[in-house]
Amino acid sequence: MRGVLCVILFLFPFSLKGEANHGEIDHPFQFSVTPIAGHEKVEFEILIRNTGDYPLSFEFPTSQYVEISVADSSGNEVYRYSKGRFFLQALQTIKIDPHQTFRKVEKWNYQVNGQRVPEGQYTVTATLLPRKLNDYPIKNKQGLANKKKFNIPEEK
Secondary structure, three states: OOHHHHHHHHHHHHHHHHHHHHOOOOOOEEEEEEEOOOOEEEEEEEEEEOOOOEEEEEEEOOOOOOOEEEEEOOOEEEEEOOOOOOOOOOOEEEEEEOOOOOEEEEOOOEOOOEEEEEEEEEEEEEOOOOOEEEEEEOOOOOOOEEEEEEOOOOOO
């Protein structure tokens, strides 16, 4: 009995550390969105940087890796990336080596229902949509969303 208790006490801290390394407590990556606004469109640069010393494997339930929404200065949503789009309904994986960065750029032409939105300040919110990190479900969603303000210029 004493030997079993020692084994349990010995293994317990390692299981907590394992959970932490697989997205339970600390995410070993940084997720960000950077809006680059031009006169005709804005480009949203999506970056996932592996800050750890081991490879990361993000598993997504569809071909949609990220959701992007844009709100005007009143907080009203004027754009949603997924609206009107269809995504492959199959598991997708992004693998990122240690200290490397995955980059994806999405574009929006400032149009909503055929009309250009007015100039002014807007907020983009990008949310990463993985269901697993290194084969472990992601329970701690902190760090999976990033917000930035940007200005849409006046129409030329």
